[in-house]
Amino acid sequence: xxxxxxxxxxxxxxxxxxxxxxxxxxxxxxxxxxxxxxxxxxxxxxxxxxxxxxxxxxxxxxxxxxxxxxxxxxxxxxxxxxxxxxxxxxxxxxxxxxxxxxxxxxxxxxxxxxxxxxxxxxxxxxxxxxxxxxxxxxxxxxxxxxxxxxxxxxxxxxxxxxxxxxxxxxxxxxxxxxxxxxxxxxxxxxxxxxxxxxxxxxxxxxxxxxxxxxxxxxxxxxxxxxxxxxxxxxxxxxxxxxxxxxxxxxxxxxxxxxxxxxxxxxxxxxxxxxxxxxxxxxxxxxxxxxxxxxxxxxxxxxxxxxxxxxxxxxxxxxxxxxxxxxxxxxxxxxxxxxxxxxxxxxxxxxxxxxxxxxxxxxxxxxxxxxxxxxxxxxxxxxxxxxxxxxxxxxxxxxxxxxxxxxxxxxxxxxxxxxxxxxxxxxxxxxxxxxxxxxxxxxxxxxxxxxxxxxxxxxxxxxxxxxxxxxxxxxxxxxxxxxxxxxxxxxxxxxxxx
Amino acid sequence: xxxxxxxxxxxxxxxxxxxxxxxxxxxxxxxxxxxxxxxxxxxxxxxxxxxxxxxxxxxxxxxxxxxxxxxxxxxxxxxxxxxxxxxxxxxxxxxxxxxxxxxxxxxxxxxxxxxxxxxxxxxxxxxxxxxxxxxxxxxxxxxxxxxxxxxxxxxxxxxxxxxxxxxxxxxxxxxxxxxxxxxxxxxxxxxxxxxxxxxxxxxxxxxxxxxxxxxxxxxxxxxxxxxxxxxxxxxxxxxxxxxxxxxxxxxxxxxxxxxxxxxxxxxxxxxxxxxxxxxxxxxxxxxxxxxxxxxxxxxxxxxxxxxxxxxxxxxxxxxxxxxxxxxxxxxxxxxxxxxxxxxxxxxxxxxxxxxxxxxxxxxxxxxxxxxxxxxxxxxxxxxxxxxxxxxxxxxxxxxxxxxxxxxx
Numbered sequence: 001x002x003x004x005x006x007x008x009x010x011x012x013x014x015x016x017x018x019x020x021x022x023x024x025x026x027x028x029x030x031x032x033x034x035x036x037x038x039x040x041x042x043x044x045x046x047x048x049x050x051x052x053x054x055x056x057x058x059x060x061x062x063x064x065x066x067x068x069x070x071x072x073x074x075x076x077x078x079x080x081x082x083x084x085x086x087x088x089x090x091x092x093x094x095x096x097x098x099x100x101x102x103x104x105x106x107x108x109x110x111x112x113x114x115x116x117x118x119x120x121x122x123x124x125x126x127x128x129x130x131x132x133x134x135x136x137x138x139x140x141x142x143x144x145x146x147x148x149x150x151x152x153x154x155x156x157x158x159x160x161x162x163x164x165x166x167x168x169x170x171x172x173x174x175x176x177x178x179x180x181x182x183x184x185x186x187x188x189x190x191x192x193x194x195x196x197x198x199x200x201x202x203x204x205x206x207x208x209x210x211x212x213x214x215x216x217x218x219x220x221x222x223x224x225x226x227x228x229x230x231x232x233x234x235x236x237x238x239x240x241x242x243x244x245x246x247x248x249x250x251x252x253x254x255x256x257x258x259x260x261x262x263x264x265x266x267x268x269x270x271x272x273x274x275x276x277x278x279x280x281x282x283x284x285x286x287x288x289x290x291x292x293x294x295x296x297x298x299x300x301x302x303x304x305x306x307x308x309x310x311x312x313x314x315x316x317x318x319x320x321x322x323x324x325x326x327x328x329x330x331x332x333x334x335x336x337x338x339x340x341x342x343x344x345x346x347x348x349x350x351x352x353x354x355x356x357x358x359x360x361x362x363x364x365x366x367x368x369x370x371x372x373x374x375x376x377x378x379x380x381x382x383x384x385x386x387x388x389x390x391x392x393x394x395x396x397x398x399x400x401x402x403x404x405x406x407x408x409x410x411x412x413x414x415x416x417x418x419x420x421x422x423x424x425x426x427x428x429x430x431x432x433x434x435x436x437x438x439x440x441x442x443x444x445x446x447x448x449x450x451x452x453x454x455x456x457x458x459x460x461x462x463x464x465x466x467x468x469x470x471x472x473x474x475x476x477x478x479x480x481x482x483x484x485x486x487x488x489x490x491x492x493x494x495x496x497x
Numbered sequence: 498x499x500x501x502x503x504x505x506x507x508x509x510x511x512x513x514x515x516x517x518x519x520x521x522x523x524x525x526x527x528x529x530x531x532x533x534x535x536x537x538x539x540x541x542x543x544x545x546x547x548x549x550x551x552x553x554x555x556x557x558x559x560x561x562x563x564x565x566x567x568x569x570x571x572x573x574x575x576x577x578x579x580x581x582x583x584x585x586x587x588x589x590x591x592x593x594x595x596x597x598x599x600x601x602x603x604x605x606x607x608x609x610x611x612x613x614x615x616x617x618x619x620x621x622x623x624x625x626x627x628x629x630x631x632x633x634x635x636x637x638x639x640x641x642x643x644x645x646x647x648x649x650x651x652x653x654x655x656x657x658x659x660x661x662x663x664x665x666x667x668x669x670x671x672x673x674x675x676x677x678x679x680x681x682x683x684x685x686x687x688x689x690x691x692x693x694x695x696x697x698x699x700x701x702x703x704x705x706x707x708x709x710x711x712x713x714x715x716x717x718x719x720x721x722x723x724x725x726x727x728x729x730x731x732x733x734x735x736x737x738x739x740x741x742x743x744x745x746x747x748x749x750x751x752x753x754x755x756x757x758x759x760x761x762x763x764x765x766x767x768x769x770x771x772x773x774x775x776x777x778x779x780x781x782x783x784x785x786x787x788x789x790x791x792x793x794x795x796x797x798x799x800x801x802x803x804x805x806x807x808x809x810x811x812x813x814x815x816x817x818x819x820x821x822x823x824x825x826x827x828x829x830x831x832x833x834x835x836x837x838x839x840x841x842x843x844x845x846x847x848x849x850x851x852x853x854x855x856x857x858x859x860x861x862x863x864x865x866x867x868x869x870x871x872x873x874x875x876x877x878x879x880x881x882x883x884x885x886x887x888x889x890x891x892x893x894x895x896x897x898x899x900x901x902x903x904x905x
Contacts (some may be wrong), residue, residue, distance in 0.1 A: 033571035081848045116701040117801045117828075141708070161650045168647065174582070174654065175625050195801035196828060198611060199661060200855035201883050201901060203624055206657020210650045254558035256581060256678030296709060299748035355646040357559055387647040427648035435651075442651055444639075450640040451653050457885035469652065477619040480892065482517070482636060 003050055003433055004466045008098035013077050019076055020056055022023030033057035042101050047091040047434055049404065054095035061106045063189060063219045070217065071187030073100055079463050082213040084124060084156030084178035087148045088430025089351060092160060092468060102217065104155050107481040110134050117195050119178050121222045124155025131223065140225040143170035146428065155218045161210030163428035165261045168386035174209040175346050179222035182208060185459045195222065212430050213465040215458040229294035233304060234328035237311045238285030238318030242266065243289030246361040249385045252307055260306045261292035262386035263335050269342065269380040273334035276341030281334050282318045290331050337380045350394040350407045355427035358388045367417045368392060375410040389427035416441050431469045438473050453479050502548035506631065506639055506670035512544055514637035516895040525664035525897045526569055527603030531610060532594050535663055535900045536871050537863055546605050549670065557582055559626065559677050561645050566605030566669040573604055577676055585677040586623050589613030593789035594860055605669040611661030614783035615712035618825045624660035626675045632659065632667035635891020645673045664897040665905055666890040680743035685775045686753050688738040688765035693717055693806040695829040696738040699763050701802050703740055704826045706759065708752040712741035712779055713826035720787050720822045733768050741779060787822055788833040794861040795833050796845060800854030802827035811848035817841055838865040872901055
């Protein structure tokens with residue numbers, strides 16, 4: 001791969017033995033992994049095309065241990081890469097050859113569930129789905145539901161600001177957090193938020209969320225839990241064109257209706273899903289819309305009629321309303337299998353994650369078809385239609401020479417297209433290493449410099465997860481220089497009041 | 498003090514650079530509706546965003562509006578209203594507290610103080626609705642973050658950091674906000690005569706029911722009786738515990754009936770605030786109207802909902818005489834006291850300490866606001882981190898110096 005990571009620092013490599021010896025004084029012997037075979041298990045996350053053996057892997061079990069590891073790394077000037085469950089799709093926890101890989105898998109306990117205050121405190125290694133599992137017997141759940149929810153950890157969700165299919169109505173991770181405990185680069189432990197709402201000063205919890213492990217190590221998370229809606233009903237619509245489907249989505253929202261979920265698939269994804277496991281999807285439509293309405297019984301009945309009418313007005317050729325829970329789950333079955341289904345016709349696929357203003361959907365899909373011809377690769381589309389988050393799946397064959405590079409170039413073109421129409425590079429997978437070198441398509445140098453100055457406030461020596469998110473690393477001293485010289489800029493002539 | 502009202506981002510940048518060069522810090526504001534919120538600013542010149550007004554785009558079906566920072570809340574509210582939409586976080590209007598004209602503040606000012614009302618517990622705060630922005634930093638440099646889409650993790654989420662930073666990190670030059678449809682209608686179920694603790698138990702229980710109550714407030718008898726009858730919308734005497742229901746009429750009616758049944762034996766007497774009055778009632782609570790008329794200091798305390806009544810018991814035990822009411826199911830306490838802030842501050846924060854949360858002095862004399870920590874002080878490592886974040890945007894502290902804290 002052409003990916004350039006920061007050059008390993010000779011001094012760190014030379015001190016490896018001493019570092020391991022000192023780590024063993026902080027942690028139980030088994031929790032410091034230095035042999036090559038065991039380290040191999042950590043060489044990549046879910047973005048498997050990039051691999052790197054870490055310098056050493058540590059698996060702390062307590063917050064004081066995390067703090068001590070960070071203090072030691074800071075003292076010895078060693079880099080640290082945090083890792084939750086290793087399910088990042090953007091290479092957020094890709095190891096560094098001269099960095100400690102700090103795994104949080106042993107932090108797997110639910111610490112407290114406080115039903116009256118509707119919150120739960122968790123260690124960062126608890127999986128996303130385990131939160132809902134822990135509270136569902138009382139009728140509660142945790143709203144963000146990334147498709148990797150069975151495996152991904154809440155600490156990783158904080159790092160990537162993970163979403164899922166219910167974001168339009170219930171928000172992303174950042175909208176569902178109350179508190180964080182973080183360990184800073186020098187080992188200092190800081191509490192942000194708690195069980196109350198809003199911050200007493202700057203919203204550092206909001207800043208930490210989605211910071212991809214570059215600012216601190218998350219050691220405890222307090223999330224809001226919500227009461228389950230009384231009723232959840234599913235509707236499935238088929239449309240003769242993609243535009244009809246897109247217009248239907250816009251009309252539903254313009255009518256003041258915010259569905260719990262609103263998912264769209266194109267014909268290639270529909271057929272792939274139905275071939276993979278027959279789910280009864282209409283195979284002859286160009287777009288399929290799954291709409292989930294939740295709330296109280298009376299409200300949902302009322303909305304089903306309104307949404308069906310809107311679909312009819314937008315030329316829906318198929319309108320189905322799930323009458324049973326089994327039928328609703330059947331509607332979702334094909335969508336949930338979409339990725340493996342596309343993988344089955346692939347044989348390999350690259351999953352992109354741009355977000356676009358919804359109204360640009362047909363323009364972006366048309367552009368994608370042109371790009372598909374240009375690069376000679378097929379693309380299937382699944383789309384979180386409610387919030388504009390697009391997941392094009394680029395099909396390629398890794399055994400064909402040059403196919404991986406073609407797929408990557410195709411993906412980069414798609415993301416540039418998303419930015420061109422007013423969208424962004426990543427909706428929920430993170431920048432990581434995957435989209436790092438495309439950051440300039442969205443941000444100016446000044447934007448990126450300001451972001452890096454924020455990084456300097458947390459990590460002045462770029463020791464925490466360097467090489468991710470930012471295409472170039474500037475020294476903090478350089479970034480701090482001011483281009484205005486005292487006394488040399490006169491007050492300009494400006495309107496005064 | 499010399500005042501500037503630049504009309505472009507370029508002029509804002511020039512003024513900030515000049516401020517750095519001349520070591521003349523700027524007071525950043527809009528229409529001066531919230532000048533009494535926060536510590537007095539150390540500044541030689543004032544910069545207002547009021548010269549930058551107007552809507553860049555508004556797309557109701559995309560749920561997004563983008564506008565210039567000095568656009569007034571009146572302009573934005575009217576525009577959204579024409580399309581049956583609103584800012585779901587119910588921004589506080591400071592007319593009752595500081596005597597402004599209604600909705601005369603700017604959009605930038607509203608976001609800068611992260612001012613969110615009763616529906617915040619359900620719909621999120623201002624910080625959850627700012628999708629992206631452009632600003633000029635305290636280095637005089639233009640930068641932007643976020644975008645116009647709901648789902649975005651490209652780069653650090655500086656929208657969260659800027660929201661609630663009181664103009665101490667940057668000066669907004671453009672803001673893009675998420676908007677939502679207004680509920681079809683709303684109605685409020687009131688239970689009269691509950692004690693503070695029972696009311697909080699009722700509210701936290703209601704917040705765990707699937708009836709989708711969108712706001713929960715409790716007014717003890719002394720505060721409930723001071724509300725004007727048309728505002729209160731309810732004529733029964735005694736404490737009021739209010740549960741707000743929003744949505745299609747058929748659903749509101751059903752949920753109201755379900756709640757009545759659920760709480761039939763809670764010990765209070767039921768009443769209702771009819772749809773035409775419900776919104777005014779909640780807006781009065783949002784703006785602190787029940788306490789603002791008294792010429793005393795006002796505090797706003799955020800804590801865990803179950804703590805509300807325990808906290809007020811604790812401050813009274815410490816000898817502070819206060820009138821209070823609760824929003825956010827008990828998690829937000831509005832408190833009015835004649836006790837001098839300089840004296841009261843330690844008791845209030847000491848009472849809060851075992852429970853966690855923060856207490857902000859919302860209204861007091863300028864002398865008190867210069868002396869007392871207006872915002873909850875932070876533990877040393879967090880305070881140091883906060884100062885480093887300030888430095889990363891505004892190293893010379895030319896933007897609203899001292900507004901949030903003496904060293905910021």
